[in-house]
Amino acid sequence: MFGLYIHVPFCATRCGYCDFNTYTPTEAETSHEQYLRALGRELELAEIGPADTVFIGGGTPSLLGADGLGRIMDMVREHVGLRPGAEVTTESNPESTSPAYFEGLLEAGFTRISLGMQSASAPVLRVLERAHTPGRAAAAAGEALAAGFGHVNLDMIYGTPTETDDDVRATLDAILATGVDHVSAYSLIVEDGTAMARKIRRGELPAPREEAYASRYELIASTLADAGFGWYEVSNWARPGGECEHNLIYWRGGSWWGAGPGAHSTLGTRRFFNVKRPERYAAALERGELPIGGEETLTAADLEFERIMLGLRLREGVPREWIPAAAEGVVDKHAKGGLLTVGERVTVTDAGRLLVDGIVTDILAAE
Structure with a gap:
């Protein structure tokens, strides 16, 4: 989408x-x-x-x-x-x-x-x-x-x-x-x-x-x-x-265009943002230019970080194969602690919802 x-x-x-x-x-x-x-x-x-x-x-x-x-x-x-x-x-x-x-x-x-x-x-x-x-x-x-x-x-x-x-x-x-x-x-x-x-x-x-x-x-x-x-x-x-x-x-890592002053866009591995000030935004477009203030190319590591970070916030969680091998021990630890449920997908429990940011940090730090 x-x-x-x-x-x-x-x-x-x-x-x-x-x-x-x-x-x-x-x-x-x-x-x-x-x-x-x-x-x-x-x-x-x-x-x-x-x-x-x-x-x-x-x-x-x-x-x-x-x-x-x-x-x-x-x-x-x-x-x-x-x-x-x-x-x-x-x-x-x-x-x-x-x-x-x-x-x-x-x-x-x-x-x-x-x-x-x-x-x-x-x-x-x-x-x-x-x-x-x-x-x-x-x-x-x-x-x-x-x-x-x-x-x-x-x-x-x-x-x-x-x-x-x-x-x-x-x-x-x-x-x-x-x-x-x-x-x-x-x-x-x-x-x-x-x-x-x-x-x-x-x-x-x-x-x-x-x-x-x-x-x-x-x-x-x-x-x-x-x-x-x-x-x-x-x-x-x-x-x-x-x-x-x-x-x-x-949250599912899709693509979107952000229009308007300061809006951010992500198209595949390309991420960019518009200039913030409305007058600069309008002036660039008056010249026939897109008002892009900066951009970056997302690496495979960037994409992996974001899909785990955002995906674990969803009730549907993430596929088990998305979890890096180096982080499997961390996932098992949080599963035993009642914060994650692990099957074909890894999802946060009700208790895990309160600590999801820390769980994501642990997984990515282990890698």
């Missing part, structure tokens, strides 16, 4: 934990219209396709409105093409959506919506510096479902400073009440250079408690399992048929 990722670099405000390639109105030197024209030119020059999946992320794609996102899909159809039954997803921030917005997206050919909920707790949202009110994300999910979307995802973040177990339970209750078929749950990572990192350094916020991550993850996993959601990637759960096909392309 071949995926197309499109990065929208605009946000109304910057969340305190975010280190993505995004620009607020006071930071952006490129208008939405200039961005859309440049994006169309990139898709034309790329000479790729057709796409099995399209994923528009950001940033805040919903700031472009249904009309702007519909224009992007017109460009995709013209310059890239879509396979029959293609999955077409856009991320959206709850505060920039409405029933009319979702109806417009459905008419434009989108099949999947991903909403950034993060938490149902007002104090937690304030710490994260999210703009929406606690109930808005759930309401937006209801609007998307009412418009006719069969696949709707809600993102949540756990491990925020000041967060309690009750906050996590309230968020899960709110998610399950909506009827969505997909949930993504990510532990908070405090990135250097973010507003949150500066507040923690100054003592204005406590640092996240590492010991809370495991207990919160277990709470999330057990609650979603009881509600009929199955995990298919360590941080992602879905009802049957609700899995995100685009993200599975990444």
Whole structure:
């Protein structure tokens, strides 16, 4: 399968934990219209396709409105093409959506919506510096479902400073009440250079408690399992048929083109990325050049590392023959410790999900 990722670099405000390639109105030197024209030119020059999946992320794609996102899909159809039954997803921030917005997206050919909920707790949202009110994300999910979307995802973040177990339970209750078929749950990572990192350094916020991550993850996993959601990637759960096909392309080592400022692409053994600043991105395309900022050729060792690292995060695991001979002892050790199941495929157990990064490190270090 071949995926197309499109990065929208605009946000109304910057969340305190975010280190993505995004620009607020006071930071952006490129208008939405200039961005859309440049994006169309990139898709034309790329000479790729057709796409099995399209994923528009950001940033805040919903700031472009249904009309702007519909224009992007017109460009995709013209310059890239879509396979029959293609999955077409856009991320959206709850505060920039409405029933009319979702109806417009459905008419434009989108099949999947991903909403950034993060938490149902007002104090937690304030710490994260999210703009929406606690109930808005759930309401937006209801609007998307009412418009006719069969696949709707809600993102949540756990491990925020000041967060309690009750906050996590309230968020899960709110998610399950909506009827969505997909949930993504990510532990908070405090990135250097973010507003949150500066507040923690100054003592204005406590640092996240590492010991809370495991207990919160277990709470999330057990609650979603009881509600009929199955995990298919360590941080992602879905009802049957609700899995995100685009993200599975990444995790299964497929190929994709990343369009937009700062987007990354992988085509076989070739990996490259676009320049980050929207004005540099647009200027390169105005000259008729692809806005590539750098690239590398992946070696066999690189590919082996990534397919094990990503594959073990999936419920399906990896074929046994992918495990290097030098690491078989490590795999057997983790199997005896209850962290791996070994047969024709090597998969992580429920206990192993909590330690998957360390397991991968052990396997690759042994080689």
